[in-house]
Amino acid sequence: MNIVVLVKLVPDLVEELNIDPSGAALDMSWLRLIINEFDDHAIEQAILLKERGGGQVTIVAPEYEGVDEVLFTAAAKGADRLIKLSGDASAGSAQVFVAANNHALARACAAVIKELQPDLVLTGVQANNDLDGPLGPTLAECLGMPYVGYISGVTVSDGKVTARKEYPGGLIAEMEVKLPAVLGIQAAEQPPRYVAVSKVRMVMKTAAIEERAADALDPSGGPAVGRMFQPEAAVHAEMITGSPDEVADKLVSIFKEAGVL
Amino acid sequence: MTTIAPVEQSIYDKILAAAPDGERLRLCLQCGNCSGICPFGYLMAYPPHRLIAYLRADRFKNVLDTDTVWMCVSCYACTEVCPSDIPLTPGLMTSAKEELLLAGNVPSELQSALEFSQRYGNPLGESPRKRADWAKDIQPEVKIMGKVRQPVDVLWFVGDYPSYHPRVQSIAKALTKVLNALGVDFGILGPEEYSDGDSQRLAGERGLFEMLAERNGMAFGKYQFNEIITTDPHAYNAIKNEYPGLGISYPIKHYTEFLAERLDQLKPLLKKEVKARVTYHDPCYLGRANEIFDQPRALLEAIPGVELVEMFHNHKNSLCCGGGGGGMWLDGFQWEKAHVRLSEWRVKEAMSEGAEILAVACPYETPRFEDAAKTVEGAGELKVKDIAELLAEAMGD
Numbered sequence: 173m174n175i176v177v178l179v180k181l182v183p184d185l186v187e188e189l190n191i192d193p194s195g196a197a198l199d200m201s202w203l204r205l206i207i208n209e210f211d212d213h214a215i216e217q218a219i220l221l222k223e224r225g226g227g228q229v230t231i232v233a234p235e236y237e238g239v240d241e242v243l244f245t246a247a248a249k250g251a252d253r254l255i256k257l258s259g260d261a262s263a264g265s266a267q268v269f270v271a272a273n274n275h276a277l278a279r280a281c282a283a284v285i286k287e288l289q290p291d292l293v294l295t296g297v298q299a300n301n302d303l304d305g306p307l308g309p310t311l312a313e314c315l316g317m318p319y320v321g322y323i324s325g326v327t328v329s330d331g332k333v334t335a336r337k338e339y340p341g342g343l344i345a346e347m348e349v350k351l352p353a354v355l356g357i358q359a360a361e362q363p364p365r366y367v368a369v370s371k372v373r374m375v376m377k378t379a380a381i382e383e384r385a386a387d388a389l390d391p392s393g394g395p396a397v398g399r400m401f402q403p404e405a406a407v408h409a410e411m412i413t414g415s416p417d418e419v420a421d422k423l424v425s426i427f428k429e430a431g432v433l
Numbered sequence: 434m435t436t437i438a439p440v441e442q443s444i445y446d447k448i449l450a451a452a453p454d455g456e457r458l459r460l461c462l463q464c465g466n467c468s469g470i471c472p473f474g475y476l477m478a479y480p481p482h483r484l485i486a487y488l489r490a491d492r493f494k495n496v497l498d499t500d501t502v503w504m505c506v507s508c509y510a511c512t513e514v515c516p517s518d519i520p521l522t523p524g525l526m527t528s529a530k531e532e533l534l535l536a537g538n539v540p541s542e543l544q545s546a547l548e549f550s551q552r553y554g555n556p557l558g559e560s561p562r563k564r565a566d567w568a569k570d571i572q573p574e575v576k577i578m579g580k581v582r583q584p585v586d587v588l589w590f591v592g593d594y595p596s597y598h599p600r601v602q603s604i605a606k607a608l609t610k611v612l613n614a615l616g617v618d619f620g621i622l623g624p625e626e627y628s629d630g631d632s633q634r635l636a637g638e639r640g641l642f643e644m645l646a647e648r649n650g651m652a653f654g655k656y657q658f659n660e661i662i663t664t665d666p667h668a669y670n671a672i673k674n675e676y677p678g679l680g681i682s683y684p685i686k687h688y689t690e691f692l693a694e695r696l697d698q699l700k701p702l703l704k705k706e707v708k709a710r711v712t713y714h715d716p717c718y719l720g721r722a723n724e725i726f727d728q729p730r731a732l733l734e735a736i737p738g739v740e741l742v743e744m745f746h747n748h749k750n751s752l753c754c755g756g757g758g759g760g761m762w763l764d765g766f767q768w769e770k771a772h773v774r775l776s777e778w779r780v781k782e783a784m785s786e787g788a789e790i791l792a793v794a795c796p797y798e799t800p801r802f803e804d805a806a807k808t809v810e811g812a813g814e815l816k817v818k819d820i821a822e823l824l825a826e827a828m829g830d
Contacts, residue, residue, distance in 0.1 A: 186560045366544040368535055368640055369638065370639060
C-alpha cells in the first residue's frame, strides 16, 4: 500500500491575526504557522495503516516557514519519505504558498502526487484558512480519483478501503471505497502520538527531504477576496433591566410590536 | 554484580548515567522506604523499590505496559529517605518515565504540555511574544533586556507561570514592587525567555529540556548581568544544577535567598502589619532538592504581625503540592487514579494548625492550593499567598 499524506501549514491562532495594509489578506509578517490539526490526524492515520498492514507512507507538503520540522516530526513517527514542494524562489517560495488558495495548492500538489502513483491519499478534512472549500475534493478532482470526507477510521483489505464517515446527528456510515482514492480525515483512530524531541533530532541527522519544483500556481476557480476584516459589531443586544414585573411588561410590549402576541 | 540482559541494558545504562551517583542503584537493599514514603506509592504498580527489583530481574518491559509511573511527582521524598543514597528521583524515576515516553506511553494531558513547550517555549500554550505582557502597566517600566540593551545587576528569570498564569502574574507584580523598593537594578528576558524545562526533564523529556536550556543559554549569553534570580524553584534547580552540565553556568539565587541577604534593608520597609497565623509550605525544589529552608522563613518572620507555625510535614519532610515532575500537567490523569490531590492533603495540614494563610514560594503552588482550598471542607477561608505577595502587602501602598 502506497500512502501519500498531503499536509499544509495554517495560521497559528495563538498569535493575534492582523490584516495586511492591502485590506484583503492577512498580515504575514507576524504570522506563525502550524500544521493543520486535521492533517496531523491524517499523518497519524497513515502511520496506523502502515503499522497494521505494511506499506510506505510519503508526506507531501508545500514549502512554508517551519515545514522541515513538521516533515522530520512525521518521519520520527514512522513516515518513510518526505517531499517538499518549492515555489517561485524570486517571490519568496514560502510566502507564495501561505498566500495560495486551495485551488492553486491542489493543482500544484496533484502534479507531484500523480507521479508517486499512490493507492491512497489522505489529507485533513478542513483547515482554518479554507476560503475556497477544503483541499481534499479539489485535489481528488485534479487526480481523477474518488473522494470521501469526514473520515474517522480506515481499514484496508483486498485492495479496497472501508472508511468510517461521520454524519451530523451521531450517524456513522461505513463506506467501501475503490482505490486509488482521496480521503479527508476528520480524526485518526487514536490521537496523534507524541514523539520525543531527541527522536526528532536524531531523524534530522538521517532523514532527507526531497525537493520538487512546483509549476506556476493557478488559483483560478477560487473567490477573489475583496475585503478582509476583524469581526465588527453591527447591532448591539438591548439589555432589559428592572424588576421582574417591569422586565415582563417590556417583553410583552416588544413581542406585541414584533407581531408575535 | 547482577548480570543484565541486553534488552535491559539501555534502560539500566540510562539510569546509571542520568544522575551523578547513578551507579548507586546497584546498592539497593530492597528496604522499601522509598515506596513507603512516596505520597502516591500506594497507587503505583511499580513503586521505586519494586521498579529496581524488576530491573534486576530483567523484567522492565512489564513496566512499559503500565502507566502508574506517571503518578510520580518527582518530589524527592524517596531520594531523601534512601539509606543507600540512590538518586531515585533524578535517576530511576526520570529514566523510567523517559522509557515510557519513548514507547509512546504518554497521558494526553502531559503530551499537550510537552508539545506546547516545544512549540511555544511554555507549557501553557501561550504566545511567546506575550511573555512579558504581565509587566505592561507597571511603573517604573520593567526593563526588557532586548529593548533596553544595557547591562543590569540582576537578571530576573521570571518563569512560565508568573509570566502567563493570571493568578501567578500577581506574584511577578508583587516581586517587582519589592525589587523596586529595594532599588535593585534588574531586567527580564521577556520574549527571549523560554521555559526552564526542568519539569519537562523530570517528566522524561530530556531532549526537550536540552532544547529549552540551549535557547535560554543563548539569551543569557547575549546580555550583561552579574547574577540571575528566579521566582521559580524549578528554574532555580535547572539553572543551578542541570544547565552547567550543558555548558551554561551562571550564578543563580531563588528570590527568597536574594531577599534574605537584604533583610536589614528590607525590614524597615515592612511597615504594615499582616496580622495572621501563617504556615509555610516548603516547595520540593527549594527545600528537599536544594536545602533552602531558612531564608523563606526569615522573610516571613520579618513581616510584622505574622505568627509563623509549622505544619506536621515541614523542612526535609515537606509534602509535595503534586505539581512536580509533570504532575502540573497530569491533574485529570492523577485524579482518575487517586481521587485525591496532594494539594488537598497539604491544605488539610494547614487547617489543622489553625493557619489563616498558607505561604508558598513556588509558582505552581498558589493555583494548586487555592483550588484545593475550594474542595476541602472548611478551608474556604484559608488564604494562599506567595511570600513575595506578603512582603509587598507589608510594604503598604
